[in-house]
Amino acid sequence: MRKPALQLAAVLSMIAATLSIPVAAQGEPIRVAEFVADCQLSHRLPDDPIVLPNLAGASHSHDFFGNHSTNARSTQQSLEGQTGNCDPAVDISSYWVPTMYRNDTEIAPTGITFYYLGEGVNNPAGIQPTPYGLKIVAGNAKATGDADSIARWSCLHAGHVNPSKNFVECPAGTMLETYLDFPQCWNGRDLDSADHKSHMSYPVAGGCPSSHPVPVPKLRMVLRYPVNGNPAGLRLSSGTGQTMHGDFFNVWPRAEMERRVRNCLNVVMKCDHAGNHG
């Protein structure tokens, strides 16, 4: 009669693995290297300061979070000294994603969280502050299916709905959510590149490759949209759910970024919005 218990344990550990829940062993405290910024929708524009710099009105529609001033002409110099809408307020970085539509009506995300994590590399003590002015694009705006997409859609409060690279049908009373992990290995030299991707890389086997040797915080974007039910009418300004992508323009004040990396990520501690841990 031990079989059911074993099965239950196996199922529980599978669920934990799927949800990336750290399982505490022998009473050890769970240690997570993390600091966070919770932001709001700031504005919506057909602009993209990374992919279509200076070309106002030339892009598909984007939802901008954080820095209130972001537009096609934004530069590091234009963004600094502005205000944003993130908690903590010191994070005046710019973040943006394609606009979501349901039958041609825009849908704004209501939960917008940016986690800065120490996971993904085996040596979090070696993580360096994200360089000031660094631009990162994650996801594939040109995805034509699941094979070339890293998008992830799931349902908040409905873990039984399998995640998918395209929109999923969320039960009534739940919300559609999407996760996007940004590459966290920097080439140590360029704040941007011609294809806006090749100066960054994902880690390989727990370490940054020699071509991109500098580990920086892993940025994970989690967005929650107030929609559920049949996803047939949903689309992004870049196409299907598989084309979900995110852009990040780092203008965290240098000292604030450095303090958080040191206090939270290097020592593997979960910090609050102010960058402190208990």
Add this chain to the structure above:
Amino acid sequence: MRPRRQPRIAALLLAGLTLTACQQAPPPTPPQNGYGATERAFVELSIATDEQALKLVDTPELVENRKTEIAELRKLLDAPYVNNHAGHDMPGMPTDAEIQLAATSPDARKQFVHAHLTEQLEVLRSAGTAITHPPTAEVVKLMEQHRAAELTLTQP
């Protein structure tokens, strides 16, 4: 002697890495009147828009203008062309769904052609104020002239 030197080398490497990470070099200055990021983005976007428009427009003059523009735009490329906007809902770029609908409805085609012309003209006007590279600016001007004439030509 080598073992004793290793920590110093390690420290130097670490210092180098830290220095690199902290240098926070300012973004490269856009070349004055050169073919920079804005020009590259405009050329790639315009080729994608024109190629998609060729699937929509049926007036001979519009077809000819698109082909001329694509040829001129391609001359400006400094790297192999990549379509970064396929499948996107870009201003002035007809979507596949619009092209399909236009194939079955002349009214829809007229409407989508008009949207293509007016929206791309907006993009061209924006590009006209942003682009400093003279050969690219010439193509912007050519395309603006084409769109203005085409709007007159296709007036209902």
